[in-house]
Amino acid sequence: MLEKHFQLSQRYLNSALSFLEIHNLIIYPEPGVITLSDEVCDKLSVSLINSRKMLLDSLMQSQAFIEFTYFIGKGKNEKESVRLILSLYDIKQSEAVVLKIFQEWIKLLGIKISEKPLKNQTLDGIKNSLQNKLYANNFIKEFLDDDLRNVSEQVITELSNAIKEIPEDNEASINEGGRALEDFLRLDLAKDIDLSRCSGIGEIANELNKYPQYPKKLNSLCLGLSSVRSIGKAHGADKILKVKWSITEHGATGYIIMVLSVIKSYLVFKQESKTVF
Structure with a gap:
C-alpha cells in the first residue's frame, strides 16, 4: 500500500522506514500500524518548524551520512563516496539505493556541502x-x-x-x-x-x-x-x-x-x- 501511495519501490521504502525507526521518529504500536513517536509528537505540538530541525538532528547522528558528505567535501564524486560508505559500514544495500537516499536527504533539507577542505586544528x-x-x-x-x-x-x-x-x-x-x-x-x-x-x-x-x-x-x-x-x-x-x-x-x-x-x-x-x- 505505502509503496503505491508514495510511488516508491518496496526496497527503498523499507530502508526509509528503517532509518526513521532507528532514530526513534516512528514506532509500530501494532502490526501494520505506523505512527510518530511520542517524542516527535511532543516537539511538533510546539511548532511545525521543528519538523525540519528534528530530521536534521537525526541525520547528524548517522555516521554513514556524515562521512558521505565529508568525502564529497574532500573532492570525491558521489559514486566514489557512497562506495566507500558501503565498504566502511558493511551496508547491505546497492550503491544506487543508498546514493538515492542520501541525495534526497540533502535535497529535502537544503544542505550545502562545502567542497573547500576544512583546516584541521585551526x-x-x-x-x-x-x-x-x-x-x-x-x-x-x-x-x-x-x-x-x-x-x-x-x-x-x-x-x-x-x-x-x-x-x-x-x-x-x-x-x-x-x-x-x-x-x-x-x-x-x-x-x-x-x-x-x-x-x-x-x-x-x-x-x-x-x-x-x-x-x-x-x-x-x-x-x-x-x-x-x-x-x-x-x-x-x-x-x-x-x-x-x-x-x-x-x-x-x-x-x-x-x-x-x-x-x-x-x-x-x-x-x-x-x-x-
Missing part, C-alpha cells in the same frame, strides 16, 4: 563549522580522521553541539564540550574500568592515574579541562573570588580544540602505543 576550521551541524560534524571528522569510528555517536553529538554554541553562548559551549569529554572517558576509552563512583572529569582522571594504559600526562590535561569546565554553566560564581567568570569566543574555541586533541591522543596511544599530541 580557528578557521571551527569558524567554517559554525555555519551548521553538517559542517560541525565534518570538522570533527576532519580532526579525528579514522579515530572517529572509535567515538560514540553521543559524544560526537555533544562535540557538535559545543561547536554550534559559539559565539552565541560560549559558556554553554564549554559545558557541552566538557560533557563530551566526560562521556568519551566513560563510554569509549575506559569501558574496562568501573567509573560509576566517579563524578565528573576530574574524578575520572584521578581514577585513570591508577592504570598504566592511560598516560598521566593526558589525565592531567583532563584535570585542567575539568577546571575550565567548572567556570562554564556547570557551576556558578568562583568560590574564592565570589564572581562569575566570563567565557570569550576564543576561550570556547580553544577548549573544543583541546578536548578533541585529548580524545585523539588517548585513542592513538591506546591503539598504537604512540605518544602524540
Whole structure:
C-alpha cells in the first residue's frame, strides 16, 4: 500500500522506514500500524518548524551520512563516496539505493556541502563549522580522521553541539564540550574500568592515574579541562573570588580544540602505543 501511495519501490521504502525507526521518529504500536513517536509528537505540538530541525538532528547522528558528505567535501564524486560508505559500514544495500537516499536527504533539507577542505586544528576550521551541524560534524571528522569510528555517536553529538554554541553562548559551549569529554572517558576509552563512583572529569582522571594504559600526562590535561569546565554553566560564581567568570569566543574555541586533541591522543596511544599530541 505505502509503496503505491508514495510511488516508491518496496526496497527503498523499507530502508526509509528503517532509518526513521532507528532514530526513534516512528514506532509500530501494532502490526501494520505506523505512527510518530511520542517524542516527535511532543516537539511538533510546539511548532511545525521543528519538523525540519528534528530530521536534521537525526541525520547528524548517522555516521554513514556524515562521512558521505565529508568525502564529497574532500573532492570525491558521489559514486566514489557512497562506495566507500558501503565498504566502511558493511551496508547491505546497492550503491544506487543508498546514493538515492542520501541525495534526497540533502535535497529535502537544503544542505550545502562545502567542497573547500576544512583546516584541521585551526580557528578557521571551527569558524567554517559554525555555519551548521553538517559542517560541525565534518570538522570533527576532519580532526579525528579514522579515530572517529572509535567515538560514540553521543559524544560526537555533544562535540557538535559545543561547536554550534559559539559565539552565541560560549559558556554553554564549554559545558557541552566538557560533557563530551566526560562521556568519551566513560563510554569509549575506559569501558574496562568501573567509573560509576566517579563524578565528573576530574574524578575520572584521578581514577585513570591508577592504570598504566592511560598516560598521566593526558589525565592531567583532563584535570585542567575539568577546571575550565567548572567556570562554564556547570557551576556558578568562583568560590574564592565570589564572581562569575566570563567565557570569550576564543576561550570556547580553544577548549573544543583541546578536548578533541585529548580524545585523539588517548585513542592513538591506546591503539598504537604512540605518544602524540
